[in-house]
Amino acid sequence: MTRVLLADDHQLLRQALRRAFEDSGVMVVGEAADGEEATRLVDELRPDIVVMDVTMPVLDGVEATRRIHSAWPDLPIVMLTMHGEAELRAEAVRAGAAAFLTKDSSMQEVVATVLATAAGEALSPDLASTILAEFAETGTTLPPRPAESPLTKREEEILQHIADGYSTSEVAAKLFISGKTVKNHLASIYDKLDARDRTQAVLSAVRIGIIRIA
Amino acid sequence: MTRVLLADDHQLLRQALRRAFEDSGVMVVGEAADGEEATRLVDELRPDIVVMDVTMPVLDGVEATRRIHSAWPDLPIVMLTMHGEAELRAEAVRAGAAAFLTKDSSMQEVVATVLATAAGEALSPDLASTILAEFAETGTTLPPRPAESPLTKREEEILQHIADGYSTSEVAAKLFISGKTVKNHLASIYDKLDARDRTQAVLSAVRIGIIRIA
DNA sequence: GGAGCGATAGGTCGTACGGCCTACTGCCGG
DNA sequence: CCGGCAGTAGGCCGTACGACCTATCGCTCC
Incomplete structure (x- = not known):
């Protein structure tokens, strides 16, 4: 049985x-x-x-x-x-x-x-x-995470830090890159997520589940 | 029966x-x-x-x-x-x-x-x-909404509009008040939610469930 | 080998943002 | 009746933010 x-x-x-x-x-x-x-x-x-x-x-x-x-x-x-x-x-x-x-x-x-x-x-x-x-x-076997995210890994990383409460310059310091580069990535993120500022970008990312909400 | x-x-x-x-x-x-x-x-x-x-x-x-x-x-x-x-x-x-x-x-x-x-x-x-x-x-009859939110109704309303994607001046226009007043409310919101910018304020509010995420 | 992209970095410009301050009105509670 | 709070409004100031631009390096794909 x-x-x-x-x-x-x-x-x-x-x-x-x-x-x-x-x-x-x-x-x-x-x-x-x-x-x-x-x-x-x-x-x-x-x-x-x-x-x-x-x-x-x-x-x-x-x-x-x-x-x-x-x-x-x-x-x-x-x-x-x-x-x-x-x-x-x-x-x-x-x-x-x-x-x-x-x-x-x-x-x-x-x-x-x-x-x-x-x-x-x-x-x-x-x-x-x-x-x-x-x-x-x-087109392949199941990867650990397919992540239909429109963002690159770096972009997700940066947005996650923003969501975690860090400012542009703090994110830059954490990632050992220039604040300018962080802003460049953010601009690219805004474009991809159809957001006009970091607040909307974070909310969009939360909605599609690509970033973790603390 | x-x-x-x-x-x-x-x-x-x-x-x-x-x-x-x-x-x-x-x-x-x-x-x-x-x-x-x-x-x-x-x-x-x-x-x-x-x-x-x-x-x-x-x-x-x-x-x-x-x-x-x-x-x-x-x-x-x-x-x-x-x-x-x-x-x-x-x-x-x-x-x-x-x-x-x-x-x-x-x-x-x-x-x-x-x-x-x-x-x-x-x-x-x-x-x-x-x-x-x-x-x-x-101590009284049931009120319409107890709302353990730290924010006032007006503050919630403003934060909701921010979460909906509106800028300070757009929120002001929507609510027929001055942009200055919106900023005042936001400052009060930051204080109450222990947030330092609108992004963190929105995320905090989402976490405690006082605003609706579109 | 060149095209394309991601990541890096920089410049400039205008403005939105946030901190800190005063001030008036209306309302509620002691 | 007065104190406090919510809501309204303003000023001032520094800076963070976002738009738009160029540029280099390394990688991959064709």
Whole structure:
């Protein structure tokens, strides 16, 4: 019998999934309320498959997937998410997720996907299309971070420092370059991000997720 | 028999709740995937009670609750939320929610709360404590917005415009005040948010959630 | 080998920005 | 009734900022 581990911080959903699985002859061997607990229970219970929510306290689903996948490369992990953000999908794929479902799915879909994945279907059709799209886009194997950022590494570095609260001259000092060069990079950043000042540039970068907000 | 309307954008959770209710002899007369649909179905189906998620597309649960409550003041509405944020609870109470549950609750708790609420228990113990705490805190009736923001309304307004991409003089023009006054407000904002320029002020405000990031 | 780009650096210019100050009005609370 | 705060407005000053320009170096791609 298929042995599944559920990881979701909402008890309500865990109960719902447990019932759906048990009705379909799938055994739920454990439940985790956060990513840390999930990684621990995987080691302890050795499930055949893991169903994991993306957003969880302590350790989020993507990071937990990354850790579990590196320890148990053959263990399929099905991810659940609130909404089907493309960015998140790509991230989940990189972390090692075998399938990807939104919570808009029905119980039947979830169970079917889990059974199919456990049975060896490498990738859900849904996930396959995401991957194919990514391959087509980058033309290579999955890099650690494709970063569809329009900025160069240096530009991102400079903008990050600006977001961290440093002035032009302070950024220059930190990077051992001229303040003039920092301003040049900023001008290029404004151009690329369609921003007219550092405030808008930082907000744009935050929006598209290329810089970290302290 | 108690007739309940479910409003949640996640089919998975709706199915789970429907089952739990039906097993307990509660009739689910309808399901809504967003707040707008919920308000419409209430008019159409006249349920005895509504169970509604806070976060939903089109029209969020709080706003939907507000509308339903103003149209049907006697219809009890039980709100579900991901996490038990105090701010959200207060907001939900003001909107007219009769009870408040997090998704960390078990199915049994949800069903029990819904039955108790439908049976006439005005407020769940949980909710009552929230309300009492709020009264103790403010000492008055519920104000429209407690807003633990260090900024005044005007300052928030100005900072929001800055975040929206407007310059000092543009903000002044939009608000029909002098550019000098805008700068005065900004100086006050920098002081309160411990920021040294508009970029840091906007980021601080985003962090503490007092301005909306476009 | 040249074209192109990223990173570096510089110049100039106008202005927006931010610090620090005074001042008046209206309102609320003691 | 007066003190304090929010909102309004102004002056002054130094400088950081952003626009626009040229220029060099090294790398890669064709």
